[in-house]
Amino acid sequence: MSINYRPGIDYNFARHLFWGRTFGLFIKECRDRTGRSTEEAARLAGMEARNWKAMEAGMAPEPEQFHLIADALGVSLDVIQGLATFCQAAWDD
Helix, strand or coil: CCCCCCCCCCHHHHHHHHHHHHHHHHHHHHHHHHCCCHHHHHHHCCCCHHHHHHHHCCCCCCHHHHHHHHHHHCCCHHHHHHHHHHHHHHHCC
């Protein structure tokens, strides 16, 4: 099996979409495991629910919020920071 370059495919967009969704799906999965609603998780993290929903859709949270997000999800700060490092490609221009 080989990987072929296909003209006309926006690989930069695909990269952004993949890593953004990877981060968002991880956040959603962690929230679901806690049994918390979007609103409750957002409140615990000091965020508005719309911002939490945007994060689950793949938008980057502010690094200052990582520890609050980790606490709201019941995961370590290292997990959130590590995932954000991997997913940084989605948020870089």
